[in-house]
Each structure stands twice: as C-alpha cells, then as structure tokens.
Amino acid sequence: MLSDTERRELEDAVEHYPDKRGATIDALLTIQRRRGWISDDTLLEIAKFLEITVEDVDSVATFYNLVFRKPVGRHVAFVCDSISCWIKGCEQVQEQIKTLYQADLGQTSPDGRLTVLPIACLGQCERAPALMIDQDVYGNVTPEKIEQIVEKYK
Template sequence: MMILTDKKPRVNVEGILTAEEIHEIEHHIGHYPYPRAASLDALKCVQRRNGWVDDAQMNAIAQLLTISVADLEGVATFYNRIYRQPVGRHVILLCDSIACFLMGAETLAEVFQRELGIQFGQTTQDGRFTLLPICCLGNCDKGPTLMIDEDTHGLVEVTSIKQLLEKYV
C-alpha cells in the first residue's frame, strides 16, 4: 500500500508495518474526527509487536495519520510508556513521586539496581529487564509502588524484590 499526501514523500508502509497493524491503525482512525487523534492508539499498536517504536515505524505511522513525524514524535515523547529505543522483555517502572519516596522508593531503587546490575534507563545484559523511573503510578496509598509490564505492585518491600523478579522469567 502506497500512501501519498501533498506534503510528504511516498512511503511503502507495508514493508515496515504488518498488515494487521495497518488494519488496526485504520480502524482507530475511523473512530476520530481527525486522523491525528489516533496517534497514541497507533503507537501502542505498533509497540505491542517489538516492545518499542523505531524511526521507520514512526515515519510509516505518521504517513497513515497524515501528520508530520515531528508531531508524532511529540506524542511519543510525551507519554512515558511509549518507548523509542529497545527495552527488555519486562519493563520495571519504579515510582519516584514524593509519596513513594517517603515510603522508601529510593532504597528500593538502590536494591533493584544492585540486583539487576543496571542503572535507571538501562537493560540487563540478557535483555530480560529494563529499569525506568516514573513520576507517579497513582497508587500513592500503597507506596512504594512499581509496575512490571502491566502488573502493579504496591507496598513493595526490599526483602521481596528477588522473589518478585523471579516471577518474570
């Protein structure tokens, strides 16, 4: 499928996105009055396959949405759960908001970094985990809180970290 617009060069999105992704993105576009409104849905759709969205995929998505890559990049970088570089099979998001900080998130972060042998923003050598800080997970009454993939874990204690990591093999 070749996409043509007045402002942008042709891009063969089929070589970059799967037929299923194209179909899903077009489906999302149909739910909004303007294609650009489907930006986040389209990014999530493409990220589901590889765990992140590369530059070629960004260009293809922008073509389907008939927006500039810069506009799409603005959406991707605004949402901290859209990844623009490779991440591990499991992404650990450790809340660093004031509520979690007061409940021991800083100590938790130190233990995670020691256990995994990585710092924030890095991925383990085996590609299993990426560790990232996140501003707030909205689980303040159960801090310190973290997410691994889509699973929220509250009231996390330092002594439970090894056992928690073992669940994600």
C-alpha cells in the same frame, strides 16, 4: 511495513476520531506493544498511515513517558518515585533492583531481561512504595520482595 494485523488495529483506532491524527498516541502504543519500541522506521510508517509528517509523530512520541524511542528489555520495571513512595522507601527498592539486575534507572540489565525506569506517581499511594512491571502493579514493595516479584518476568 505495517503488518496486516497492525494496519487493522490502527484502522480501528482511527474510527474514534474525526481526524486521523487524533489516533497518534493509540497508533504509537499499539505498534509498540508488538515491536517493543518505536524506531525511526516505525515512526515513518505511522506518519504515512496517519497522513501527517514524521516530525508531527515524533513531537508526540518524544513527549510521553510510556513511548520508548530506544530499545528496551523484554520487560520494563517502572519504579514510582513520587512523594508517597519516596517517604516509604522507593530509593531502597530501586537500589535493590540495581544490585540484583545490574540496571540503574534508564538502563537495561545485561541479559536484556529488564529495563528500569522511574515513573510519576502510579496512584497506589495507600500501598506505597509501588512498582509496575509491564502492566502489573505491585504495592507495599520492600527490597526483600523484589527478587520474588521479578522472578515471574523471564
């Protein structure tokens, strides 16, 4: 069941479109912010609210990099692996994360703290390599800085 707050947030989002379905992404991201990920049950609740089929919602949910159809850790680290960051050593950054938190790309650290995912160019190319944790972006990242950066995310 959608909570009252969730319902209110979805009602606000729907206002922006002539057709409720336009708010599919807004709905998925809004609910995900509260619940962490999009389960099958959540998908169904969103479908009911938007008055479209659950397949329609899933065809959108499975399409995007930032919609999680599996549970993730308490925080998500997005390692930019596009060209400017690759030139400047994003592979070493990712290796260091793997060493420190025992999580390869697509995995969550055993303590449930951090999920590590690759991400398309974060648009921080002038300060590559870049890393985004939840909504915070870090530039000029080096393997030595990782521990200090991740420290803030318990």
